Amino acid sequence: MRSDDAGGGADSRKRAEKKFLPPADRAGMGLVKKKICLLGAFAVGKTSLTERFVYGRFEEKYLTTVGVKISQKMVPPVQAPGGGRTVQHAFLIWDLAGLEKFDHVADNYFRGAAGALAVADLTRPETIEELKRFGTRFRSVNPEAKLVLIGNKLDLFDADRGTLARLERLAREHATGFILTSAKSGARVEEAFLELSRKIEGFP
Secondary structure: OOHHHHHOOHHHHHHHHHHOOOOOOOOOOEEEEEEEEEEEOOOOOHHHHHHHHHHOOOOOOOOOOOEEEEEEEEOOOEEOOOOOOEEEEEEEEEEEEOHHHOHHHHHHHHOOOOEEEEEEEOOOOHHHHHHHHHHHHHHHHOOOOEEEEEEEOHHHOOOOHHHHHHHHHHHHHOOOOEEEOOOOOOOOHHHHHHHHHHHHHOOO
16 A cells, blocks of 8 residues: 555546456356445454455454555356346455545545445444444435445454444434444455445345
C-alpha cells in the first residue's frame, strides 16, 4: 500500500480498475466486474476479511496506513431462484484504510461502487453505531448500491444479546441483512461476499 494512494483522483481510480479487468466471459455464464467497498471503523477487521477472502490467510497484525488497497477476487457463481440466469462477479475490493473520516476523499473512492460490506467489531459494540454514519454516507454517493452488514471477530464474541440486537436493528434500518464472521478462522467470510453478490444481482 502506498501513502500517495490517498490523494489519487479520477485518473488513479481508472488506472487501478484497468489493472483488474476480468477474463473473457466463460461459456454460458455472464462474468461481470463489480467494484465494492469495505466500510467500518478503525481495526474492525476490514483488511483481515479481504486477506482471508482473497488470499486465504490471516495475520494477527497489519501495518496501519491511510490509503486504499485494491484487491481482485472471482466470486463463486450465483444463480437466480428456479434455475434462472447464473452470474459470476469479478469483485474489485476497495479496502479504505482510514479514509472514511475524510468525507471528500471517501466520496471520491465510493463512486461507482455496486455495493459494500459494512463491518463492525463484535467485541466493540460502539463500532456498530458508527456503521450508520458510514452506510448513510456511502448510500448518499451510490443510492442504488447494496449493503451487507458484517459483525466480525466471531471467534472472540461472547454472544451478547444486546450487541446482536443493535446489529439487527441497524440491518432493518438499511433494509438488509447481517452476517457474523471471523477473519481469523475464516468462518462465513466467503458467505458474506456471496451474499453481497446475490444482492447486487437482485437475487434473494
